[in-house]
Amino acid sequence: xxxxxxxxxxxxxxxxxxxxxxxxxxxxxxxxxxxxxxxxxxxxxxxxxxxxxxxxxxxxxxxxxxxxxxxxxxxxxxxxxxxxxxxxxxxxxxxxxxxxxxxxxxxxxxxxxxxxxxxxxxxxxxxxxxxxxxxxxxxxxxxxxxxxxxxxxxxxxxxxxxxxxxxxxxxxxxxxxxxxxxxxxxxxxxxxxxxxxxxxxxxxxxxxxxxxxxxxxxxxxxxxxxxxxxxxxxxxxxxxxxxxxxxxxxxxxxxxxxxxxxxxxxxxxxxxxxxxxxxxxxxxxxxxxxxxxxxxxxxxxxxxxxxxxxxxxxxxxxxxxxxxxxxxxxxxxxxxxxxxxxxxxxxxxxxxxxxxxxxxxxxxxxxxxxxxxxxxxxxxxxxxxxxxxxxxxxxxxxxxxxxxxxxxxxxxxxxxxxxxxxxxxxxxxxxxxxxxxxxxxxxxxxxxxxxxxxxxxxxxxxxxxxxxxxxxxxxx
Amino acid sequence: xxxxxxxxxxxxxxxxxxxxxxxxxxxxxxxxxxxxxxxxxxxxxxxxxxxxxxxxxxxxxxxxxxxxxxxxxxxxxxxxxxxxxxxxxxxxxxxxxxxxxxxxxxxxxxxxxxxxxxxxxxxxxxxxxxxxxxxxxxxxxxxxxxxxxxxxxxxxxxxxxxxxxxxxxxxxxxxxxxxxxxxxxxxxxxxxxxxxxxxxxxxxxxxxxxxxxxxxxxxxxxxxxxxxxxxxxxxxxxxxxxxxxxxxxxxxxxxxxxxxxxxxxxxxxxxxxxxxxxxxxxxxxxxxxxxxxxxxxxxxxxxxxxxxxxxxxxxxxxxxxxxxxxxxxxxxxxxxxxxxxxxxx
Numbered sequence: 120x121x122x123x124x125x126x127x128x129x130x131x132x133x134x135x136x137x138x139x140x141x142x143x144x145x146x147x148x149x150x151x152x153x154x155x156x157x158x159x160x161x162x163x164x165x166x167x168x169x170x171x172x173x174x175x176x177x178x179x180x181x182x183x184x185x186x187x188x189x190x191x192x193x194x195x196x197x198x199x200x201x202x203x204x205x206x207x208x209x210x211x212x213x214x215x216x217x218x219x220x221x222x223x224x225x226x227x228x229x230x231x232x233x234x235x236x237x238x239x240x241x242x243x244x245x246x247x248x249x250x251x252x253x254x255x256x257x258x259x260x261x262x263x264x265x266x267x268x269x270x271x272x273x274x275x276x277x278x279x280x281x282x283x284x285x286x287x288x289x290x291x292x293x294x295x296x297x298x299x300x301x302x303x304x305x306x307x308x309x310x311x312x313x314x315x316x317x318x319x320x321x322x323x324x325x326x327x328x329x330x331x332x333x334x335x336x337x338x339x340x341x342x343x344x345x346x347x348x349x350x351x352x353x354x355x356x357x358x359x360x361x362x363x364x365x366x367x368x369x370x371x372x373x374x375x376x377x378x379x380x381x382x383x384x385x386x387x388x389x390x391x392x393x394x395x396x397x398x399x400x401x402x403x404x405x406x407x408x409x410x411x412x413x414x415x416x417x418x419x420x421x422x423x424x425x426x427x428x429x430x431x432x433x434x435x436x437x438x439x440x441x442x443x444x445x446x447x448x449x450x451x452x453x454x455x456x457x458x459x460x461x462x463x464x465x466x467x468x469x470x471x472x473x474x475x476x477x478x479x480x481x482x483x484x485x486x487x488x489x490x491x492x493x494x495x496x497x498x499x500x501x502x503x504x505x506x507x508x509x510x511x512x513x514x515x516x517x518x519x520x521x522x523x524x525x526x527x528x529x530x531x532x533x534x535x536x537x538x539x540x541x542x543x544x545x546x547x548x549x550x551x552x553x554x555x556x557x558x559x560x561x562x563x564x565x566x567x568x569x570x571x572x573x574x575x576x577x578x579x580x581x582x583x584x585x586x587x588x589x590x591x592x593x594x595x
Numbered sequence: 596x597x598x599x600x601x602x603x604x605x606x607x608x609x610x611x612x613x614x615x616x617x618x619x620x621x622x623x624x625x626x627x628x629x630x631x632x633x634x635x636x637x638x639x640x641x642x643x644x645x646x647x648x649x650x651x652x653x654x655x656x657x658x659x660x661x662x663x664x665x666x667x668x669x670x671x672x673x674x675x676x677x678x679x680x681x682x683x684x685x686x687x688x689x690x691x692x693x694x695x696x697x698x699x700x701x702x703x704x705x706x707x708x709x710x711x712x713x714x715x716x717x718x719x720x721x722x723x724x725x726x727x728x729x730x731x732x733x734x735x736x737x738x739x740x741x742x743x744x745x746x747x748x749x750x751x752x753x754x755x756x757x758x759x760x761x762x763x764x765x766x767x768x769x770x771x772x773x774x775x776x777x778x779x780x781x782x783x784x785x786x787x788x789x790x791x792x793x794x795x796x797x798x799x800x801x802x803x804x805x806x807x808x809x810x811x812x813x814x815x816x817x818x819x820x821x822x823x824x825x826x827x828x829x830x831x832x833x834x835x836x837x838x839x840x841x842x843x844x845x846x847x848x849x850x851x852x853x854x855x856x857x858x859x860x861x862x863x864x865x866x867x868x869x870x871x872x873x874x875x876x877x878x879x880x881x882x883x884x885x886x887x888x889x890x891x892x893x894x895x896x897x898x899x900x901x902x903x904x905x906x907x908x909x910x911x912x913x914x915x916x917x918x919x920x921x922x923x924x925x926x927x928x929x930x931x932x933x934x935x936x937x938x939x940x
Contacts, residue, residue, distance in 0.1 A: 122672060122895045122903055127664035232662060391860050392652030435896050444664035541647040561649045 124437075127444040129231045134222045136308065139170040142178055142331060143314035145185035146324030152177040157333070159307055162228035163441050163450035163485040171307045174330040179299070179339040182328040186270040186297040187345055189325030194267045194295035198254030205250035205292060207320040212243045215316065219309060223281055224441040226308040228450030228486070229404050231442050237403075241566055242285040245584075248568035249289035252589060256294065259586055261595040267295030268371055268594050269347030274337040274361075275310075276353045277303035277452050278407035278508075283352050284310055286572075286583045288327060294592040296348065299328045301340055303353075305453045307331040338364070346370060348592065352409070355506075355532075355577050373581025373591045375409065375573060377506040378534030380555065381527035382412030382563060385520075386421040388539035389561065394428045397512070400537060400563040402436060402448055402490050406510040407456070409578070410535035412563050414496075414503060415514045416523055422516055426494065434477040436490050448510060451486040460488050460509030467493050467502035467513070498529055506532070520545060524552040533575030537563045556582070611870030613901070616837040617808050624869045625835060632833055635786040642785060642829060648821035648857060657852040663892045670888070674923050675713050677887040677915075678705065680905045682740055682876065684719040684913050686747075686844065692727045695720055697940045699731035706920050707938065709927070715916065716905040717770060721746070722759060725766035738769035740810070744795060747814070747843035749774035753791060760798040764807045771799050772810040772840060772911075775827065777817045785830055792834035810838035810876055816848030821857055828861035838874035844911060849879025852889060859897040872901065878911025884922040887915055 139156065141148040150156075151172040158167045174182075193201070212219065219242075220234040229238070257263050271291045275283040280302055291298050302310035314329045330336055334357070341349045341361050348371045351361050355376040365372050382400050384393050400412025417425050441449035451457040468474050472493040481487040488509055496503050496513040503513050517523040527536055535557040538549045546560040556574045559565060566572070571587035573579060581591045614620040631641040665673055683702045685694060699718050706712040717738035718728045728739045741763035745751035751759075760771055773795045779787045792811055799807040811831040815824050831839050839858055842849035855877040862873050875894070881887055887910060894902050902908050917937040925931050 121900055122676070122891065123669060124663065124665060125667045125669040127666045236662065388646065389649040389652065390646040392649035392656070395652055395656050444662070541649075562651060 124445050126440075128440065129221055129224075129235075129442045129444055131221060131225070131442065134218045134225070136169050136222070136225075140172065140307070140311045140331070142172045142174050142182070143311065143327075143329040144178070144182045145188075145328065146318065148314070151175055152181075157304070159226060159305065161225050161485075162305075162452050163482070165484055168226060169308060171311070171331040174301070174332040174336045176339045178330060179336065179343055182299045182330055183270055183272070183340075183343050183345050185325035186299050186328055189323055190267075190269055190297045193297055193323060193326050196295070198256060201292060201295065202250045202253035204320055204322050205246050205253060205289065208316055208322070209243050209246035209250060211316050211319050212239070212246065216240075216243065219281060219312060221442065222312060223309050224449070226306050227277065227280060228441050228452050230446040230449040231444055232446065233404060238279060238282050241568070242281050245282075245285040245289045245568040249293040249588075252290075252586075253293040256589065256593070259589050261590065261593055265294075266594040268592060269296060270345060271296045271298050271348040271350060271592065272340040272343060272346040273298060273300040273350045274340065274353065275300065275302055277306040278404060278409070280306040281309040281313065284313055286352070287350050290583070290588045291348075291350075291592050292326065294589055296592050297326045299330060299340060299346070301330045301332060301337050304333045341365060348372075350581075350591065351375070358579060371591070373573075373583070374579035375581070375583060376534075376577060376579040377508075377532055378409045378411065378574065378578050379414055379504065379506055379530045379532045380410055380412045380535040380537065381414045381416045381523075381530075382537040383416045383517075383523050383527060383539065383549070384418065384421065384425060385538075385540040385542070385545065386418045387541050388421070389541060390421075390425060390428060392561065393425070393539040394432050396537060396539060396561070396563040397429055398432055398436070401512040402510050403564050405448055405451055405488070407452060407508055408564065410557060410564065410572075411508075412535075412537050413507060413512060414527075415512055416517050416526055417514060418523075419516045419518055426514065430475065430477070430492065433490050433492065436477065436479070438479050438487070438489065439482060448490055451488050451509065454486055456508065457486040457488060460507055460511060463502055463505060463507045463509075464491060464511055467496070467500060467511075470500050470502075472496045472500055472502060472513070498526060504530065520549065524549060528552075528554050531577040534573075534578035535559065613866065613870050613872050616832070616835070616871050616873045617806065621835070621871045624871050625833060628833055628869065632786070632789055635784070638785045638789060638830070639783070642826040645825055645829060648825055650821055653821055653857060654853045657856045657893065660856070660893050660896060661852060661889045663889075665888050665892065670922075671926050673888045673891050674884060674919050674926065676903060677884070677891060677910065678919050678923070679713040679716060680909050681715040681916055682717045682719045682878070682909045682911045683715045683916060684844070684878075684911055686719070686721060686742060690721060690724055692724070694940075695724045695727045696731045699728055699737070701916070701938055701940045702737050703732065703735045705916060706923070708936075709924070712920070712923065716909055719772065719911065722763035722766065722768070725763050725768045729767035739767060740770035740772055741766075741768035742772045742774075742843075744773040746772070746774055747845040749776055750778075753794065756791070757794060757798045760795050764799055764801060768807050770808045770810060771795070772812055774812045774814060774843060775831070777814055780818065780823070780827060785826075789830055789834045792831055792836060796835040808837040809835070810840045810874075811836040812840045812843055812878075814843055814846060815841045815850075815854045816846045821853070824854055824857050825861055828858050829865065832861070832865045832871070832873050836873060838876050838909070840876040840878055840911065842877075842879040842911075844879030850877035850881055850911075852893065855890060856893050856897065859893060862902075863898050872907065874902070874907040874909065876909040876911055881910055881912050882914045883918050887919065
């Protein structure tokens with residue numbers, strides 16, 4: 120007999136998904152102007168979860184007008200009053216965290232262990248953190264009485280739907296802005312549930328507006344002439360298009376885009392923990408993480424033992440039902456993303472890298488990709504240069520610290536990096552040389568609302584989180 | 596580290612065939628590592644060359660494994676497995692033959708209302724109680740484990756420790772739980788600790804050529820750092836430990852999940868390098884079924900199936916048994932009973 124874990128599914132009954140949802144404008148749900156809808160499916164089963172409205176240009180205009188109307192009163196409220204709403208939202212999120220975690224796993228495909236233990240606690244923490252800033256803006260380092268910008272148009276991705284919403288909305292509201300937010304096309308539900316949280320918290324109408332839709336809705340939102348601030352998290356390609364749209368206007372812009380982070384392991388690293396960090400770096404959230412450690416740079420002298428240990432560890436990853444509490448790796452978010460991952464992985468093989476994946480049975484329905492490792496990857500391979508945004512790790516080697524820095528920086532991106540060594544002085548030396556917004560030492564994918572997050576180069580500009588995150592929403 | 600150390604220090608490059616630490620072949624495997632234990636300097640260089648342990652990362656990994664949800668059939672399996680791995684322990688100054696006999700009776704037949712309940716692995720006592728326990732256990736198949744070597748402090752001269760060990764073995768002990776000299780370890784006299792373990796191992800031999808199995812207790816609460824625990828693990832395994840054990844249960848901090856995970860990793864690496872299979876015994880502080888299952892999950896996901904038996908994993912515990920029995924009753928009847936429905940010994 121073997122120790123087989125019996126299924127341990129989290130109950131779906133804690134979340135009540137309506138068959139259809141409208142747009143959340145001026146405190147009310149309403150259908151799109153032309154009545155168009157689209158379906159959102161669960162990527163682990165392809166089951167249709169609900170139908171949501173496809174917002175048109177008219178809807179965008181209506182939402183921006185509602186936000187503009189609400190802005191006058193909202194921005195004039197004393198900071199301590201705005202803080203009360205944010206604290207209330209944070210507490211409601213904590214109270215409803217199980218429901219929201221199940222919803223997020225259903226709509227996104229991520230394992231419940233992550234939505235429960237990472238996403239939701241961070242979402243609440245972000246609102247708590249910025250609630251604390253609301254009445255202390257005079258002391259944030261931007262001079263006395265810093266002013267809000269106005270209406271913020273925010274477009275967020277599908278990888279951490281609710282967490283990215285929190286990163287956008289919490290600082291915007293704390294600083295006195297009002298918001299029109301568009302969640303990703305494949306993961307609209309948690310934003311719509313957040314609309315309900317806003318109503319429950321008694322947030323004044325129009326302060327937060329949620330528009331569901333596809334790329335055209337997002338494009339209309341960022342192009343709207345009465346939007347003062349555009350914040351976008353997503354692909355570099357779309358980010359560039361937004362930058363072109365916004366160019367020549369007085370809109371303030373922050374972009375948090377792609378990444379191809381180097382996770383650098385030296386021969387004196389704590390090997391077991393480095394292996395955990397590598398696994399967490401690339402297989403957390405199925406690798407759908409902009410700061411994922413998708414390039415493993417390992418010192419040649421330790422390459423064999425590290426890869427042996429990594430492969431052994433990857434064999435214990437449990438891939439499957441996102442709602443099972445013992446699942447480590449869930450479903451790929453969409454058929455489109457699965458096709459992109461498959462295409463890049465095939466390119467890796469075609470270009471001569473060696474592909475390895477543990478034996479694992481993937482469910483027949485839904486979108487799945489086994490955790491995959493490529494060895495023998497060089498800087499010239501596509502899988503070393505392009506963001507895969509999936510559970511695919513490219514392994515490269517280096518001989519000296521200088522070479523590690525050179526290779527790590529040799530990418531158009533610069534969002535994050537990891538350093539694994541027991542030598543403290545080397546960590547500091549490396550951190551100064553690496554051109555990346557976030558450097559983790561002897562850990563990876565650790566987030567905290569007090570810590571600013573953002574990129575260099577094509578990974579975008581502007582910072583979210585911490586005191587720095589306030590600047591993006593203040594007229595300074 | 597595994598293959599690197601294998602390559603560097605031993606001729607065994609590819610994964611060798613597994614041999615048990617207590618078998619005759621193991622001695623040969625250890626002899627192949629003799630270069631690293633040749634003198635104090637070599638041993639120190641080896642132990643300090645082991646990869647460091649990042650405390651935050653280790654604790655995070657142990658915590659994540661602790662979130663595994665073990666339900667229904669898996670839980671039933673885990674409870675019976677945990678029961679069969681218990682070293683049911685009484686180590687009190689107030690121990691009497693009566694108390695030891697009662698504990699033995701409970702070990703043989705833990706739940707009088709359900710004869711399908713597995714018996715425990717061993718009864719763990721002080722050396723002077725070995726004969727009593729041996730007699731009480733008869734041919735039940737349950738081992739008698741005896742602490743020795745001036746347990747728990749270990750602060751006695753080597754001849755005293757060896758006499759203590761020989762005494763327990765002569766009285767019939769199947770297993771000896773020795774303590775390392777933490778003072779020597781912390782002051783960097785690694786070879787002294789190594790030689791002492793070797794000497795105790797020799798003292799475990801019986802006249803007929805067989806030997807009591809040796810468990811080596813680190814008292815991890817006194818070693819304090821994870822780096823020390825990894826070094827103590829390798830040092831003990833190189834010296835011939837059949838089992839490595841966390842604690843005596845007599846200090847403030849006993850077995851913890853991160854410390855046990857680290858020892859499991861050391862056993863895994865030692866096995867990869869030498870092929871020698873060594874057991875692990877967390878002891879002290881494991882009181883609930885939930886805790887025990889967390890440890891079994893760690894074993895399952897670090898060492899796997901070959902270690903999921905009482906031959907290679909033990910719980911040093913006393914109050915854990917009754918909690919396992921109550922959970923077992925709950926699974927079979929669907930109701931929680933209470934402490935009055937399990938025996939108090």
